[in-house]
Amino acid sequence: MLEKAYYRSFQAVFNIGARCLYWRRPIEVSGPGSTERIPEILKKENVKKAMIVTGPSVGKKLAPRIMEALDAAGIAWVMFAEVEANPSVGTVEKIREMYLESGCDGIIAIGGGSPMDAAKAAAARIVRPNRTLDQMAGLLKIGRKLPPFIAVPTTAGTGSETTIAAVITDTATHHKYALMDLHLVPKYAVLDPKMTRGLPPKITATTGMDALTHAVEAYVCWTYNTKESLRCAEEATVDIFRYLERAYRDGDDMEARTKMLIASNKAGFAFTRAGVGYVHAVAHTLGGLYNTPHGLANAVILPIVLEDYGAAVYPKLAKLAELTGTAVSGSEKEKAEAFIHEIRAMNQRMEIPTGFDFIQEKDIPQMIAWALKEANPTYPVPVLYDQSRCEKVIRRVIAEA
Ligand SMILES: [Fe+2]
Numbered sequence: 001m002l003e004k005a006y007y008r009s010f011q012a013v014f015n016i017g018a019r020c021l022y023w024r025r026p027i028e029v030s031g032p033g034s035t036e037r038i039p040e041i042l043k044k045e046n047v048k049k050a051m052i053v054t055g056p057s058v059g060k061k062l063a064p065r066i067m068e069a070l071d072a073a074g075i076a077w078v079m080f081a082e083v084e085a086n087p088s089v090g091t092v093e094k095i096r097e098m099y100l101e102s103g104c105d106g107i108i109a110i111g112g113g114s115p116m117d118a119a120k121a122a123a124a125r126i127v128r129p130n131r132t133l134d135q136m137a138g139l140l141k142i143g144r145k146l147p148p149f150i151a152v153p154t155t156a157g158t159g160s161e162t163t164i165a166a167v168i169t170d171t172a173t174h175h176k177y178a179l180m181d182l183h184l185v186p187k188y189a190v191l192d193p194k195m196t197r198g199l200p201p202k203i204t205a206t207t208g209m210d211a212l213t214h215a216v217e218a219y220v221c222w223t224y225n226t227k228e229s230l231r232c233a234e235e236a237t238v239d240i241f242r243y244l245e246r247a248y249r250d251g252d253d254m255e256a257r258t259k260m261l262i263a264s265n266k267a268g269f270a271f272t273r274a275g276v277g278y279v280h281a282v283a284h285t286l287g288g289l290y291n292t293p294h295g296l297a298n299a300v301i302l303p304i305v306l307e308d309y310g311a312a313v314y315p316k317l318a319k320l321a322e323l324t325g326t327a328v329s330g331s332e333k334e335k336a337e338a339f340i341h342e343i344r345a346m347n348q349r350m351e352i353p354t355g356f357d358f359i360q361e362k363d364i365p366q367m368i369a370w371a372l373k374e375a376n377p378t379y380p381v382p383v384l385y386d387q388s389r390c391e392k393v394i395r396r397v398i399a400e401a
Pocket of ligand 1 (some may be wrong): 158210213214280294298
């Protein structure tokens with residue numbers, strides 16, 4: 001009881017503090033071919049030499065079209081295309097060195113979460129040369145404007161192009177930590193569906209469900225939300241319900257791809273402002289223990305946790321059911337249940353499993369400890385879990401496989 005009272009007081013105080021901050025959003029440039037506008041953005045920002053940061057595959061397949069556009073506009077560039085999944089401190093330092101040695105004055109990060117995180121962290125090191133990454137870990141430790149920063153997502157899901165976070169791994173200690181500062185929000189988000197065209201259906205489905213989880217988890221939080229974050233979560237949910245399966249079935253559907261990128265961006269803002277919840281907290285434990293892809297873990301856990309929250313989330317889920325057209329009549333409970341049922345149906349249509357049979361009995365205590373540590377007290381979850389309730393949810397994830 002005392003613990004729960006502490007968590008709720010922490011969240012109430014945090015909410016007051018958060019309202020005093022300026023929550024900037026990136027300038028959005030969207031639509032098919034919008035990456036062609038990058039040279040124009042760089043010229044406006046007076047960038048003479050841009051540094052492109054990406055991973056090996058995107059560096060080969062998708063970055064060349066941006067490099068060609070820069071060449072045509074007479075803007076110099078260098079590229080670092082070696083960002084790995086879960087970027088390390090060493091990678092961030094290499095990016096910083098290349099940026100400084102090459103005399104760059106702007107950054108273009110292309111990819112999913114990892115290249116964005118690495119580029120954001122490198123930019124933080126550039127403006128704060130006397131602070132190490134681990135000295136900037138945590139909240140609001142950067143406090144200086146980054147060089148002009150353009151984020152180009154290649155999946156519609158993570159929302160990294162709009163968030164305040166950069167997650168870095170110290171490979172020596174296996175410690176994974178996040179830098180969180182409003183200055184880490186990229187100045188521009190270029191949402192070009194052509195950059196997501198080649199994604200396999202499976203990745204389209206799971207990254208899209210990650211975006212849905214961001215929107216729904218943020219929406220049902222009991223505090224931190226603002227009118228804008230609620231609106232973004234609602235609009236993202238509606239568009240994900242409408243367009244995700246279209247993008248899944250036809251990867252060349254540029255309208256669906258565009259709408260998904262915009263929805264993911266809105267969901268990213270919603271959870272940046274309002275937080276996530278136990279779906280993410282449990283999903284992260286599966287990523288750490290079994291390398292389960294983040295979006296897949298969220299897709300499976302989302303309906304289970306929403307059902308478990310029960311009456312506490314009926315009003316909010318009923319509203320989402322109405323907005324998405326899932327259920328427009330009936331009681332709040334019936335509408336909320338219809339909404340959860342539709343999430344399960346979407347999963348099924350996109351061949352996402354209903355549970356995971358690989359979770360091992362011996363790992364459950366560790367999963368509970370990690371999930372509760374991640375969520376409490378920071379995430380303003382609608383229902384606070386203790387160990388036994390968290391265990392119940394994990395056992396349902398196994399039972400539903
Ligand atoms: Fe996520």
